Amino acid sequence: MNLTCKQLLQNHTQTWHEATVHTFIEQCKLGTIHPQQFNTWLVQDYLFVVDFTRMVGRVLAIAPPDHFDVILAGLAALKDELNWFKEKAAQRELNLDVAKQPTCIQYCEYMHTLATMPYPVQATAFWAIELAYNQGWQLPGVMVEPYTEFADRWGNAGFTEYVKLLEHQADEVLQTASENVHQQAQEAFLRVATFEKDFWQMAFNAAQ
């Protein structure tokens, strides 16, 4: 039996809902999130994206050459993304040279373990991580200032297109993968979803 990204979303609607719909984002939309919560998210997400960039580098290292275009576009976007995080942190006078919180550590360690898994599993996890933010920041609709740019950044049509390309690439390699690899891909999808939910909660818990 085949496995597709679409099936993963359909078979685990509740888990995926919890990964992409959280009070943290709802309160960004309304402007009621506390700066302490938002700033915690911003700093921890910067630290996450640093490790995510390394993960994408490892995915590239084992990807078939006809997947390079999309992955290299992702890496180019990450160059801008990392600089943008630094800019946002500077505007808010936040120190990015801080320790990761336990949830961030666990998620980053998990991304490291993905390197031991077959390429279709890595491609599925890569897609799921990007989709979580694409949907998470897009579903609530227009956000009040100063959060509009955050929602636009990951909710925009261009980013949605890029995530679709990641989905196609994952689907393509899942198509010829074994039952065992499908099992691992499903496991990776569920782990990513759970970490995403925990990441929102970690930032939300930073309220004074």
Ligand SMILES: Cc1ncc(C[n+]2csc(CCO)c2C)c(N)n1
């Ligand atoms: C916890 C967490 N999960 C997923 C993403 C998604 N993401 C990772 S890097 C990047 C930039 C463009 O590729 C995006 C949107 C995130 N930032 N933080």
